[in-house]
Amino acid sequence: MSHPETPSASAAQAQLTLAGMALGLRRVSVLLPGIVVFAVAFGAAASAKGLSLLEALLMSALVYAGVAQLVAMELWRPEWTWGAIAGLAFVTATVNARSILQGASLQPWFARYPRLVNAFQLFVFTDANWLIGTRYRAEGGNDLGVVLGAGLCLWIVWLLATIPGFLLGSLVADPRQYGIDLVMPIFFAAMIVPLWRGRRAALPWVVAGVVALVVAKLVDGYAFIIIGALSGALAGAFLDDAA
Known part of the structure; x- marks a missing residue:
């Protein structure tokens, strides 16, 4: 073992x-x-x-x-x-x-x-x-x-x-x-x-971070957490489909 x-x-x-x-x-x-x-x-x-x-x-x-x-x-x-x-x-x-x-x-x-x-x-x-x-x-x-x-x-x-x-x-x-x-x-x-798995795999991280920052600036509260996470997940899903 x-x-x-x-x-x-x-x-x-x-x-x-x-x-x-x-x-x-x-x-x-x-x-x-x-x-x-x-x-x-x-x-x-x-x-x-x-x-x-x-x-x-x-x-x-x-x-x-x-x-x-x-x-x-x-x-x-x-x-x-x-x-x-x-x-x-x-x-x-x-x-x-x-x-x-x-x-x-x-x-x-x-x-x-x-x-x-x-x-x-x-x-x-x-x-x-x-x-x-x-x-x-x-x-x-x-x-x-x-x-x-x-x-x-x-x-x-x-x-x-x-x-x-x-x-x-x-x-x-x-x-x-x-x-x-x-x-x-x-x-x-x-x-x-x-x-790290290269630039392509990093794209969902970037999407999640950017969306979270924008939502945090525009919307009060903690919605940026879930919206950023979902945005990154969707970006990753579309990347997988396109691969």
Whole structure:
């Protein structure tokens, strides 16, 4: 059996090993400082909005939506109506809609595993371990432990870092003040480079980025995320048809 560090493309069987989980943890470790600061910022925002520590921890543990949790805190109200709840649900669903395309891109890999395993690993599925998994698969890897290990590590760190954020209050309420909001884009850029397949394959990335920037300038809110992603997906589909 091949080692997760030098995966074999010929391995077709479903694998889920501790070695794979350890590899996922190592690959995502570079992101942990940024994740800690973002989680601290969420904890501080939750405290400022009047949530209890238990409520903040439950949101981090059960919702576990990263940026969407910070967006939810921006829209949080002391009193709620059904309209306000629907509005919050729509905005956070829009922010997280990218996960639909991310999950679909890895479905041929995930489909080999039992539903219970997939349910658990999708619970801790994030942008970071999606990209780690995508790159790992492109290298010929087949061990789902890489995705699961990275996601589980991020979930634990996010949950634990919510506590000091809540207790410290507004000390780190805005990650942009420290440039921490650049951690994820830099990480994504570094991870995507080895996936380069030439100018033609890069066109959907360019389309998605340009459309997202234009929509962000023209439309308030977070619609640019899903519109940009769908535009890139459509561009990729047309390229495949034309090939």
